[in-house]
Amino acid sequence: MKPPRFAYAAPESLEEALELLKEHGSEAKVLAGGQSLMPMLNLRLLKPAILVDINRLPGRDRIDEAEGMLRVGLLVRHRQAERSPLVRQSLPLLAEAVRQIGHPQIRNRGTLCGSVAHADPAAELPAVLAALGGQVVLRSAGGRRVLPADQFFLGFLTTALEPEEVVEELRLPVAPPRTGAAFLEFSRRAGDFALVGVAAQLAFDAAGRIAAAGLALTGVGGTPFKAASAEALLRGQAPSARLFAEAAERVREEVDPEADIHASAEYRRHLAQVLTRRALEAAWRRAGLEAA
Numbered sequence: 001m002k003p004p005r006f007a008y009a010a011p012e013s014l015e016e017a018l019e020l021l022k023e024h025g026s027e028a029k030v031l032a033g034g035q036s037l038m039p040m041l042n043l044r045l046l047k048p049a050i051l052v053d054i055n056r057l058p059g060r061d062r063i064d065e066a067e068g069m070l071r072v073g074l075l076v077r078h079r080q081a082e083r084s085p086l087v088r089q090s091l092p093l094l095a096e097a098v099r100q101i102g103h104p105q106i107r108n109r110g111t112l113c114g115s116v117a118h119a120d121p122a123a124e125l126p127a128v129l130a131a132l133g134g135q136v137v138l139r140s141a142g143g144r145r146v147l148p149a150d151q152f153f154l155g156f157l158t159t160a161l162e163p164e165e166v167v168e169e170l171r172l173p174v175a176p177p178r179t180g181a182a183f184l185e186f187s188r189r190a191g192d193f194a195l196v197g198v199a200a201q202l203a204f205d206a207a208g209r210i211a212a213a214g215l216a217l218t219g220v221g222g223t224p225f226k227a228a229s230a231e232a233l234l235r236g237q238a239p240s241a242r243l244f245a246e247a248a249e250r251v252r253e254e255v256d257p258e259a260d261i262h263a264s265a266e267y268r269r270h271l272a273q274v275l276t277r278r279a280l281e282a283a284w285r286r287a288g289l290e291a292a
């Protein structure tokens with residue numbers, strides 16, 4: 001099917017883009033990589049009067065590190081983050097998650113900010129943001145606001161983003177020393193959206209105990225599931241296979257997925273448990289402290 005008719009604007013500055021969004025409000029849609037928006041237009045799930053194409057905005061495709069945070073600009077493509085030595089070094093969890101998004105063709109065009117704005121419940125990046133306690137920077141003609149992940153994701157494809165705002169930047173805390181991380185997921189075919197995915201990061205203190213744990217899941221609800229009680233269970237403990245199995249059991253008990261055409265609720269719960277245990281074990285191994 002072809003998309004409905006729409007007007008098209010390609011502003012050359014962020015200010016110009018924000019003015020257009022202010023003028024057209026909910027009649028406008030931002031076009032970033034188009035990897036989710038174009039299918040939705042073709043299926044006539046959306047009928048915006050105007051598309052505001054942000055691909056020409058200068059200087060917005062940067063990944064920087066400042067004040068302990070990795071900052072991802074609104075035109076950074078998945079592929080760029082996947083190949084970035086800075087991301088690999090400062091935030092291996094993000095590097096591993098982004099590699100598992102769709103296919104190379106999708107990663108060449110899709111943006112990290114677009115993925116977060118779209119808030120697909122099966123997407124990898126919202127879970128990474130939730131696991132790490134990341135922030136979403138929102139910008140409108142009226143100013144800027146910064147929301148933590150748990151206040152940004154509200155439900156299925158629903159966020160706190162207002163029609164006149166863009167996601168300007170993602171901020172993710174850089175992994176401290178003695179950290180290991182893993183993003184594990186299960187999908188039926190390579191490149192498909194995952195049925196369930198787990199983002200896990202463990203930071204260890206000098207004595208080898210777990211100083212901080214970040215754990216969140218995708219595919220088990222409308223928003224990323226922050227496994228706060230499993231994180232609390234892990235914090236301060238000496239790592240062991242038994243501890244990780246206990247944390248994974250807690251995740252299994254607390255997630256409340258719905259059945260859909262892809263998987264039953266019970267199967268998703270099972271995946272949540274198995275992948276959590278494996279992700280925590282991998283994070284431990286990758287920190288280089290296993291059996292220390």
Ligand SMILES: Cc1cc2nc3c(=O)[nH]c(=O)nc-3n(C[C@H](O)[C@H](O)[C@H](O)COP(=O)(O)OP(=O)(O)OC[C@H]3O[C@@H](n4cnc5c(N)ncnc54)[C@H](O)[C@@H]3O)c2cc1C
Pocket residue numbers: 029030031032033034035036037038039074100101102103106109110111112113114115117118120122123124125161165166167168191192193194
């Ligand atoms: C076959 C296929 C497989 C895929 N597999 C995966 C997968 O496994 N995991 C995954 O996470 N994703 C997957 N995707 C989606 C892909 O990652 C998209 O790139 C991403 O969801 C949206 O990013 P985009 O830049 O393409 O945004 P667009 O498609 O341009 O926009 C998506 C939505 O976000 C809004 N938007 C975009 N950028 C901004 C912004 N900066 N500020 C405000 N609003 C904005 C748009 O208005 C629109 O509503 C897949 C897509 C396809 C087609």
